[in-house]
Amino acid sequence: MAVQTAETAPPAAANPVLGPAFKDALIVGLIALGLFGPLIGFETVIIDGALGLAYRPSLLAIMVGIIFFGRLLLNLTLWSPNRKPSTHTGPTLFDRAGTVMGPGVKPALLAFAVLFPAIAIFSLGGLNESRYLIDLGILILTYVMLGWGLNIVVGLAGLLDLGYVAFYAVGAYTYALLATSAPINDFFAGLFGATFWANWAFWICLPMAGIFAGVWGMILGFPVLRLRGDYLAIVTLAFGEIIRLVLINWVDFTNGGAGIASIPRATFFGIPFNAGPDGFAALFGLPFSPMHRIIFLYFVILALALLTAFVTVRLRRLPVGRAWEALREDEIACRSLGINTTTTKLSAFATGAMFGGFAGCFFAVRAGFVSPESFTFDVSAMILAIVVLGGMGSQIGVAVAAAVMMGGMEMLRNLGFLKQVFGNDFDPSLYRMLIFGFAMVAIMVWKPRGLVSTRDPTIFLKERKAVSGDLVKEGHG
Amino acid sequence: MATSPANGLPRWDADPILIVEHLFMRFGGLIAVNDLSFKVGRGDITALIGPNGAGKTTVFNCITGFYKPSEGRLILAHGRAPTPGEIAEVTRIGERSLVGRNAGVFLLERMPDYRVSGEAKVARTFQNIRLFTGMTVLENLMVAQHNALMAASGYSLKGLFGLPGWTKAQKAATAKAEYWLDKVGLTDRADDPAGDLPYGAQRRLEIARAMCSEPILLCLDEPAAGLNPRESLELNTLLRAIRAEHGTSILLIEHDMSVVMEISDHVVVLDYGTKISDGTPQAVKNDPRVIAAYLGVDEDAVEEVEAELQLDTNPTGAGA
Ligand SMILES: Nc1ncnc2c1ncn2[C@@H]1O[C@H](COP(=O)(O)OP(=O)(O)OP(=O)(O)O)[C@@H](O)[C@H]1O
C-alpha cells in the first residue's frame, strides 16, 4: 500500500517525509535493540574461575544508535519517496572511463607493475624500507593471477567453482614435496652435483605443479561437471575442503598440520640469492641484500600473471574459448551445434586449475613453508570475490579488483583511529572482515555486474563493439 | 516435386534421409509420442504439424538426441537410401553408425545430442529461440563451426601460437559466416550482440547458425512463429534457397497453414502423439481426420464424414 500511494501521489512536497521516516527508523532501531541486546549487550567473563556475565550498555547504545540514525538518514535521502528514481542503465562511469582511456589503460597498468619495485625503492628511500610494499605487491599479483585463473572457470565457462583453493594447494604441495624429497635430491646430487636440486627445484617443479594441478582439475571435474548450479558449487566446495583435510590427516606423506618447512628458495635461474661467493650478489658485483630475492620473486609472479593473461586472451579467441563462453550463454544450444559440453567444461576446469597450480608453486617458494592452514575456504571465497567484483570475464576488472581487495584488506589492518571512537581495549583488526563485508555489499548494490560489466567480443567484421553486461549471462552450472 | 518419376513412389519412400520407426516416448504415465512411423525424403521440405501438445517438439527432441526414445528406431542415411541389409547390420552390431565411402547409416537413438549434430549432421533450431545472446551475431556463427575449427586449431595448440594453418581456417570460417549473414540479411548487424536483434532477425540468425554447422538435415521448430506476413514470406524464400543451393533436407514444425501448404513437399500430421495423416499437402488438406483434429470435431463425426467421402483413413498409405 505504502508503495502505491508513493507512486500515485505527485512527487513534490505532497509527501510528509519526516514522520514516516522517523517511525520506520524507530522500528528498525527497536529490532536492532532486540537483536543486539543479547548479542552485544552481554559478555561472558571468567570471575574467579567461574563463568559470569558482564554488561556492555554503552557499546549496545552506540550500535543501536548507528542503526537508528543510519536508517533515518537513508529514509530522508536515498530512500525518500520524493527522490526521483535514477533510471541509469547501460555503461557506467567505470565502463566509460574504460572506453575513453581504452587503449591506454593496459599499457599504463603494465608499465606501473613493471616499474613498481623501482618506484617503491625510490619513494621509500632504500631497499630494505621498501620491503613491505614489494611484499604487498607480490601478494596482490598472486591474487591477480589466481583471479585470472578462476576467471576462466567462473567468468568464461560460467561454472561456479567454490573449491579453487584445492588446485592452489596441489601446486604448493607438489613443489614442497618434490623439492624437499631426499631421494630426488640424492639422485640429482649423483648426476650434477650436491646443490643442483636445491638450486633448480623451483624451475623444474613449476611446470610440473601446473600440470599436476591441471590433471587434478580433470580428476575432480569429471564426476562433478554433470552437476549444475548450486549443486556444482557445493560439491566443488566439498572437494576444496577434502583436499585440505587429506593434507592434514595424511601425516606420513604431507607431515600433517605441522606443514613442510625449509623448502628450497627461488634461485636466479640456478644462482642462489645468498651472501656466498657463488651467490647472486657476488656474481653481479652487488652488495648482498635479502631484498634481491624479494624483488626477483616480484618479477617471477608478474611474469606468471602475465602468462596467465596472455594465454587466457589467446584462448578466448580460439574455438575452445568461444565454446566456453557459449556454454555459459546456453548449454543446450551448444549441444545442438555439436559441442561436447563435458570435454569443453573439463578443459575450462583443467586450464583454470593449471594456473592455480602455478600460483601454488610460487606461494610455496616464496613462503618457504606450506601447511594446510594456508588453503582454507577463505582463500577460495576471496578469489571468487575478486572475480565477481572485477566483472566476470574481464581481465582488467579482475586485476583492479585484486589490487583493491588485497590492498584494502591491508589498509584495514591499520584501523587505529577506531580506538579513539570505541576506547582503548577495542581491537580494530577484528572488525576488518565486517567492514570488508559492508564494502562488498555496497559494491554489489552499486555495480551488480562488477567493475567492468561489458564484454569484449572475440572477433569482429567491421567494428569492435562492447557487449552490454545486461545481455551476457552468468551461466547455470 | 515430391514424386520420383522412375517408379512412381513418393520420394520419401524412394530415397528417405530419415526413417522414424515405431517411435514411443513416455513421460511417466503420459505417452507423448505413440508408435510414430514416418519417412523424410532427401531434398524434401517436410512439415510436421498437429495441434498444441500433439508431441511434435518431443519428436524433434528424440531425433536430435535431446531425449532418449522409450522405444523405436531412428535411421539417418547419408549419401543414398540405406538397404534393409545395412540397417539390419548396424542394428545387430550395436554400433552407433556404419559409415562407408559414399554412404552412411546412423542410428540416432543411440547417439548423444552433440554427436547427432556433429557426426550425423542433423542441425536444429528451438521453439523458444536459443541464441548466445551475450555474444555478437558473428560469434554465434563462429561457435556453430566449433568442431571444424577445433580440429584446425590443433585442439588449441596451433591456435595458441597463431600458426598459419589456423589463421587460414579462421578466415575461411569468417567467410562462411559472412555468406550466411548475407543470406539472412544480417550483414549490417554482424558486430551487434545477438540479444539486441529484433525477434524476426533472431529467428533468421538461429537458422543461419544451424546452417553454419553444415547439416544434411535441418530441423526447424516453428520457424515462422511470431513473424509478420512479410517476414514469413522471406522465410519461405530462405528455406527454398537453402534446399536448392545446399541440398539440405528440411523438417519443420509449423502451425501456420499458409506456410505449410506453400513450401512443403510432404506433410505428416500428429495428434495426441499418433500419426493421423501423412502425404502431399493436397492430400493432407482434404483428409477428414486432419480437419476433425484441427476443428475439434469428435470421433463419431469423423467417421460420418469419412463414410460420406468414402475415403481411406490414410489416403497415401505412406509410412508404417
Ligand atoms: N520433458 C517432459 N516431461 C514431461 N512431459 C513432457 C515433456 N516434454 C513434453 N511433455 C509433454 O508431452 C506432450 C507433447 O509436448 P510437445 O512439447 O512435444 O508438444 P508440441 O506438439 O510441440 O506442442 P506445441 O505446438 O504447443 O509446441 C505435452 O503433453 C507435454 O506436456
Ligand SMILES: [Mg+2]
Ligand atoms: Mg512444440
